[in-house]
Amino acid sequence: MQDTWNPDVYERFQQERSRPFYDLADMVRGQEGWRVLDLGCGTGKLTQYLHQKLAARETVGLDASEKMLLKARQFEGDGLRFEFGHIEDDPVPGKFDLVFSNAALQWVTGHEALFEKLSAKLQPGGQLAVQIPAMDSEPVHIVAAETAQEFSKELGGYKRRLEVLTPEDYARLLYKLGFVEQEVRLQIYGHVLPSREAVIEWYRGTLLTTYQQRLDAETYERFVERYTQKLMKYLEDERPFFFPYKRILMWGRLDNSKFKIQNRKAVFM
Template sequence: MRTSPVWSPEQYGTFADERGRPFADLVRRIRADDVRSVVDLGCGPGGLTATLRDSWPEATIVGVDSSPQMIEAAQEFADDRLSFELGDVHDWSAPEGSLDVIVTNATLQWIPDQLDLLPGFVKALRPGGWLAIQIPGNGNAPSHAILRELAAKDPYAEFARDRSLRPDVPGPGDYVDVLSAEGCVVDAWETTYFHLLQGDNAVLEWVKGTGARPVLQSLPDGLRQEFEAEYGARLAEAYPQRDYGTLLPFRRIFAVAQKR
């Protein structure tokens, strides 16, 4: 299993409603009937996976995540139809033709060769099955650009430079090309959400649960606090807090494919 940051379900759960909206929008585009078997790859703390029980009340659902902390938190949602297991999405596989729906939400952006994984996902689907993908596409946003810039500076660079780098993510057209070649009918799109966040330095609190976490964890005590203070100050300038909250534009990329 590949090295992964130690994720915090509590920090990730900050702004849960805003984080959950793309998942709901993704699942609404899956028009599957008679669903009996569902896998959520990169299930996180399990709350969103649990909502799939309402979408497909006859299905057995499995959530997979590489973080022991996330899987432990997800167990509170487990029941006779919903289970969670530790596993790396990069190495995941299932018997050919065994699944009705595969969902992977805000996970594949961490994997450089993610497009190479898609044929295996499609093979795991039965004919007529569905694959649904959502990834962040905001790598050029100030939140990420500032993070990379600071991580490349001394005294942080020795520890953090490599942890700030992210793979280039595919666009909607890339998903269409790859999944169409695997015999799927593909619906792909992108959208920018304008999240209205409450609280002091809200964007810092947002990224501490996701994109900035590997960088912060790479830094030793003391230097971590120094980095976070400098990063937070620059984020507060880039995303000013207004009387009504802090506006965070966030681009996301979606693909929903049905196997012929």
């Protein structure tokens, strides 16, 4: 399947997308000499920041887009490197002091099993820091699914469903997995965009890429045109346009003693 991630389109909103990364990085209780894994590293600039902020011994950035990694590799050196791979395949061997992921895990299904796997990647006392967009119940995502239904034939029935639990469920999950300290919060970032049309460009860089992969260029543009037409009914026609964006930020630390998951499953009330 073609790589439709476009670093230039994604970074049109670099400042807005970077704010949650910095907030998440500030949640980490860093120590020098760590081994760090950044899942969904994108263009690598923020991974470099994290590597330097923590004075890490080694940081590995993982991403499934070669186009993103092409830009990221300019930052390699001094213990920082980047690898191609899918998060769910666990392609980077060994244990880490910190597993970090900013706006990437929502693309992976089965979060109970995924977080168990990520916990097992940590050293005793290791930390997990994750930021996940929580926009799945907002018109921007609902309308995308509705548009996909209209293009069901062209898409072969495909419809993108993001995996996002509630903040309460993530807190319960971290507790069940043995994180002795944790912080989970829902945060709303208010972005001031030039116009409501800029929201479409925002999602061309993320959610809509999954439909672009499955459609020819002409059909994809028709898809975006229809998505735009439907979405504009929900967005105020104002300039500038205020775009509230919900994200879940979470951090947890394992106990310093030897930790091993023994087929424990999170139970949600």
